[in-house]
Amino acid sequence: MTTPLERLTAGGFSVGLEAPLDHDWTPAGDQARRRDGRQFGEPDLRQHADLARLADRLGFRALWIRDVPLYDPSFGDAAQVFEVFSYLGYLAGVTEQILLGTAAVVLPIREPLLTLKSAASIQRLSGNRLLLGVASGDRPVEYPLFGRDFEGRSNNFREQVALLRDGANGHLPEGLAVLPSTTTPLPLLVAGLAQQSPAWIGANMDGCLAYPGTPDDHQRRVAAWRAVAGNKPYSSFIHLDLAERADEPMRRWRFGFRGGRNALITELKALRAAGVEHVGLHLRRNVRPLDDTLREIGEFVLPQFHTPEHALSEPSR
Template sequence: MSTSLEKLTRGGFSIGIELPLDNDWTPEGEARRQRDGRRPGVPDLASHAKLAQLAQLAQLAQLADTLGFRALWVRDVPLYDPSFGDAAQVFEVFSYLGYLAGVTRDILLGTAAVVLPLREPLLTLKSAATIQELSGGRLLLGVASGDRPVEYPLFGRDFESRGANFREQIALLRDGARSHLPPGLEVLPAARTPLPLFVAGLAQQTPEWIGEHMDGCLAYPGTPDDHRRRAASWRAVAGIKPYTSFIHLDLAADPHEPLQRHRFGARAGRLALIDELAAMREAGVQHIGLHFRRNRRPLDETLAEIASEVLPHFHDDQKENATWTSL
């Protein structure tokens, strides 16, 4: 059975999705937010609560799984700070992944990224190992040192020592806490395979340390030229370990609409999207997570179009099943 790292990079390049699956950053979404009295950046959770009726959240996650997207990525934002303008997704990250593991079958489940210095290390290990076990080995554990000073004193943590804390927690995650516990004690479930560790940024470390100790990179969104430079720097210290990033996508209904860049991504028809993803691949990116909060079209329709018309250009296992449209 292939590992989650092998599955992520199978074929050399893959496409996933960054949650939440919500398009609340559109003009229509902003109007709904104001109507509902929600704070800026907080997604609409009304339909997500109806678990007994297969909430929109579950349906879209299952659709992404069925359509062949390679991974679902979940951000870890412990506290909502309006000054950042983005609540990301609001659920506790490991609880959320446990839910997603139960409603999906094949798609990888990634964190982008767990802020290690804010968390109790042994419980982080237990949570990650639990998700790895319950999901059948689908976890991709993205980690970071955090960049929001306001959070640290609220959790009783020291902001200035977060780099040293990060290194200590990586060591604990790597050996399953065996060298950190008295004889006879252990953290269960014990991971059957090593937890795959991706890093967001440098986490207060040197590039050389990151390249040696981490399994993959979660890079900030950028253009193909941005990624060409960043991927080269990553390769210099990490070799062939995966380099991944994200795009905030607004997929136009007209397949011929040219690409128009916006912050963190672009609006484009599917032909321009294919060209952009191909350029990302050529730049050294091995996985892209698509973020849809700016997307103006219905998300189920958008996912279906990308699955039938875009994924076959990049996922070898979908080419023979693709539905091609004459343009």
């Protein structure tokens, strides 16, 4: 059986999307938010299912969901409205091929056995499409509200990784088990260092979810990752505003750029040459309607990287 990580990196490079599927960071999006009475940074999710189905049909490789349990206006962004595992279960039911990733579940504020059960359930219900991105979290306000120790999140993270790795078999009294059992080991990708040493991360994680950056940034980061993790997958993200004119030149900003599809293709090729193996596109700054943007990328960009000889087999259910 092909693993989710093997599917993610089939052909050496792939392109996905980062939710929420809305362009609420644009002037028009913000105007719509005010009209609808949504919180600042709260995306419009009325089209999310249709857009997820469209992304699936067009061949985007993965759809990444953030884990933000509480809306904190001091961060200026809700980022993710639905509970992450509930949302993944829903998306598993409305899509067929696209991988479903978390970027990333904050382990130390969660109940470990329920995290395992939720992840195993998504893995089974989706047909083995789960990519479990994990992190230690960076919002101190959340920890006391969940009865967790912010300063102790480093040890808590390691303990939860150990439990996820053995399916809780070494953490329960004899005769007890967490069902469903995992059909294959849960693929664990880390966002940041999760308060751990690079050596520990490289030895214990299956992949890297790196912060956005330029190709030069990633060339340095990939080298550091390879030094501790060998050939384990390295992924990152781009905040993209895809211009209508195909040859509009790139204008960089923090975490991404505005430009036409030719600039996007050039950037993705540069990232691939730097050693990045997967890129998720974040479209909240995208001015154009997202369905048009996804179709253009699906028609003109994905074929440059998702070639027929690297076509994916049907997922096992």
